[in-house]
Amino acid sequence: MLLAHLIVLALATGPAQDAAAEPQEVLSLSVGVPHFTKELVLPGSLLEATPTTIETPLILRVDSASPHGTAFRYDLEFYGLDPGDYDLTDFMRRVNGSDTSDLPAVPVRVASILLPGQIKPNPVRNGPLPTMGGYRTTLWALAVAWLLGALLLWRGRPGRAASGDQLESQRAPTLGERLLPQVEAARAGTLTGAERAELELMLIAFWRQRLELGELPAARALEQLKAHAEAGPLLRQLELWLHSPNAAPEVDLGELLAPYGSQPGGSQPGGSQPGGSQPGGIRSGGIQPGGIRSGGIQSASSPGEAPGP
Amino acid sequence: MMERGTDAAPDFDNSAHFVQAVRERIATVVVGQDIVVERLLIALFTGGHILLQGVPGIAKTLLASTLAKAMELDFARVQFTIDLLPADILGSEILDQRTNEFRTNRGPIFTNLLLADEINRAAPKVQGALLEAMQERKVTIAGEALTLPAPFLVIATQNPVEQAGTFELPEAQLDRFMLLHRLDYPTPDEEREILKRNAALGLQRQGAGALVQTEFDVIDETPAGSAEDIIQAMQAVLSVHVSDTFVEHVVELVNRTRNHPAIELGGSPRAGISLIKASRARALIHGRDFVTPEDLFALAEDAILHRLRLRYEALADGLTTQLVLQELLADMGASPSTTGRALPEAGGEEDARDAMDTPQNGAILASDAV
Numbered sequence: 144m145l146l147a148h149l150i151v152l153a154l155a156t157g158p159a160q161d162a163a164a165e166p167q168e169v170l171s172l173s174v175g176v177p178h179f180t181k182e183l184v185l186p187g188s189l190l191e192a193t194p195t196t197i198e199t200p201l202i203l204r205v206d207s208a209s210p211h212g213t214a215f216r217y218d219l220e221f222y223g224l225d226p227g228d229y230d231l232t233d234f235m236r237r238v239n240g241s242d243t244s245d246l247p248a249v250p251v252r253v254a255s256i257l258l259p260g261q262i263k264p265n266p267v268r269n270g271p272l273p274t275m276g277g278y279r280t281t282l283w284a285l286a287v288a289w290l291l292g293a294l295l296l297w298r299g300r301p302g303r304a305a306s307g308d309q310l311e312s313q314r315a316p317t318l319g320e321r322l323l324p325q326v327e328a329a330r331a332g333t334l335t336g337a338e339r340a341e342l343e344l345m346l347i348a349f350w351r352q353r354l355e356l357g358e359l360p361a362a363r364a365l366e367q368l369k370a371h372a373e374a375g376p377l378l379r380q381l382e383l384w385l386h387s388p389n390a391a392p393e394v395d396l397g398e399l400l401a402p403y404g405s406q407p408g409g410s411q412p413g414g415s416q417p418g419g420s421q422p423g424g425i426r427s428g429g430i431q432p433g434g435i436r437s438g439g440i441q442s443a444s445s446p447g448e449a450p451g452p
Numbered sequence: 453m454m455e456r457g458t459d460a461a462p463d464f465d466n467s468a469h470f471v472q473a474v475r476e477r478i479a480t481v482v483v484g485q486d487i488v489v490e491r492l493l494i495a496l497f498t499g500g501h502i503l504l505q506g507v508p509g510i511a512k513t514l515l516a517s518t519l520a521k522a523m524e525l526d527f528a529r530v531q532f533t534i535d536l537l538p539a540d541i542l543g544s545e546i547l548d549q550r551t552n553e554f555r556t557n558r559g560p561i562f563t564n565l566l567l568a569d570e571i572n573r574a575a576p577k578v579q580g581a582l583l584e585a586m587q588e589r590k591v592t593i594a595g596e597a598l599t600l601p602a603p604f605l606v607i608a609t610q611n612p613v614e615q616a617g618t619f620e621l622p623e624a625q626l627d628r629f630m631l632l633h634r635l636d637y638p639t640p641d642e643e644r645e646i647l648k649r650n651a652a653l654g655l656q657r658q659g660a661g662a663l664v665q666t667e668f669d670v671i672d673e674t675p676a677g678s679a680e681d682i683i684q685a686m687q688a689v690l691s692v693h694v695s696d697t698f699v700e701h702v703v704e705l706v707n708r709t710r711n712h713p714a715i716e717l718g719g720s721p722r723a724g725i726s727l728i729k730a731s732r733a734r735a736l737i738h739g740r741d742f743v744t745p746e747d748l749f750a751l752a753e754d755a756i757l758h759r760l761r762l763r764y765e766a767l768a769d770g771l772t773t774q775l776v777l778q779e780l781l782a783d784m785g786a787s788p789s790t791t792g793r794a795l796p797e798a799g800g801e802e803d804a805r806d807a808m809d810t811p812q813n814g815a816i817l818a819s820d821a822v
């Protein structure tokens with residue numbers, strides 16, 4: 144095959160000038176199939192491929208060119224796009240812009256493998272349409288699902304009023320809900336030490352929320368609470384009850400906790416609670432504020448020595 | 453349960469007078485800064501060291517000097533600089549030329565009240581030497597261990613760490629301070645008063661020339677209180693009642709710092725001990741013989757903040773320990789307790805109780821190593 148081409152090309156190049164009238168064997172190619180031609184000698188100065196346009200029926204590329212006496216030797220690559228007979232030299236021009244009419248013809252036949260008259264492939268037959276809609280429908284479905292999910296998340300956020308009962312049971316109890324049983328337990332005198340501590344913190348937090356002091360630093364907020372007409376006296380009472388070593392008998396726990404619970408506070412003075420052998424509601428409720436006792440100063444054996452063991 | 457009333461009352465009255473006298477004395481020189489004065493007195497009454505932090509020029513040095521001079525106590529001031537050596541603070545052994553014998557030269561640390569000014573300007577090794585002496589209350593010179601005088605209190609000042617030319621003290625070193633108080637700028641009213649007072653200062657002749665006076669020159673050096681007043685106040689602090697409920701609050705708070713997701717290093721037991729000690733002194737200063745949550749909330753930042761370290765991710769998110777602690781404090785009570793219902797048995801908190809549960813008649817002072 145290659146050998147045959149070489150023969151064709153040799154015929155085309157060698158005695159081309161004088162044998163122009165002789166019938167040439169023409170290279171035949173299929174549309175779109177590339178062909179490589181090596182060592183083709185063409186007379187005259189250096190040639191290059193003519194730039195192609197959208198209409199060019201044959202694409203030619205000069206892979207390499209090297210001097211060959213007064214001529215040049217070319218490696219070419221080309222393929223035809225439209226069926227027909229062509230001359231390769233029509234697709235070349237001189238680099239120096241001079242005339243190419245002195246070039247011998249290098250004929251190429253580009254043939255189509257399609258049936259005669261059929262220049263287009265068979266028409267596409269209509270297939271059955273997918274039932275679940277197309278790409279557009281899928282995108283819409285996804286968008287709706289995403290929006291629904293976002294909506295659900297938003298609705299389920301803590302602090303949002305949850306409409307369903309099932310949501311109600313899942314969320315953490317609010318401060319008010321935690322406070323109520325503790326207050327009841329405090330009235331009944333059944334709080335442990337740790338629970339009493341938590342109760343105090345909850346009451347402080349309760350008043351902070353109620354008076355909307357959440358923005359202030361905790362220390363400043365407590366200062367303001369203590370100065371508040373309603374909260375102040377109550378919190379001070381609470382402090383006496385929980386922290387003072389000797390003021391407890393004067394604290395009326397029922398009155399103190401009245402604003403927080405549903406029970407009427409004043410009607411349940413501590414002293415009337417079961418087990419009340421001492422005056423004062425707190426102790427009779429079984430609550431004995433304990434605490435840290437004091438240390439003392441050990442006099443140093445000589446002045447100028449550090450205290451302590 | 454200790455009995456109070458008859459025998460403890462005089463302590464409290466005397467201490468109240470003493471506190472008032474000191475406050476008035478400081479107010480003659482320093483305008484405002486009442487909270488800082490309170491914190492300095494807390495340090496003085498509990499023997500805990502205090503670090504004042506703030507930008508230059510807001511009277512940190514002036515305050516510490518005024519307090520120190522109002523006390524009948526030995527006072528020394530060391531200005532920390534980059535070229536300061538440990539021996540400049542602690543002392544050294546020197547050769548006496550006349551007798552040809554080595555003699556121990558005690559450094560300025562041998563005093564009752566040491567003002568370590570701008571402590572973060574010194575190299576870390578020098579800081580370390582001072583902080584170690586603060587902890588041990590002892591200095592070793594030429595192999596000889598010398599005990600520091602009693603009381604021994606360090607009032608240190610430092611510029612915020614962003615300031616150029618400073619060496620940041622790591623948490624482990626900061627932990628030796630019972631309190632770290634952050635000073636604020638004066639209010640506009642206070643600022644006006646500061647400017648007026650400064651403008652009213654006169655000239656001071658010196659030799660053939662004269663100098664314009666500063667506030668430092670008008671500090672009254674007669675003591676506002678005696679050493680005995682301080683001892684009585686220290687004693688009174690130890691008789692301030694700390695309820696179980698208060699201990700619970702402290703345990704809860706410290707525990708929350710340890711469990712917070714943004715905090716890498718939470719409060720140590722020492723943080724809790726410091727908080728309770730400082731709260732007792734604050735109660736005394738406010739005329740109470742028992743501590744309340746007010747003391748806890750007021751002192752939490754000073755006692756705990758400098759012992760916390762944030763996680764890297766939290767830092768990258770722009771959080772500060774201050775923000776996190778504020779959030780923790782605001783959340784106390786608003787969210788359920790983290791310590792459980794039972795009284796905790798953990799070692800750290802026991803320490804806090806042990807330290808203060810010493811029987812009064814045992815005449816032993818709770819260890820001061822805070």
Ligand SMILES: Nc1ncnc2c1ncn2[C@@H]1O[C@H](COP(=O)(O)OP(=O)(O)O)[C@@H](O)[C@H]1O
Nearest residue numbers: 481482483508509510511512513514515646667
């Ligand atoms: N609250 C204040 N009361 C009185 N003077 C003040 C006050 N704040 C600042 N000053 C003035 O600022 C000066 C600087 O004080 P200083 O103690 O040296 O500051 P710091 O040690 O914080 O850098 C003081 O000498 C005084 O003139």
Ligand SMILES: [Mg+2]
Nearest residue numbers: 512513569609
């Ligand atoms: Mg200064």
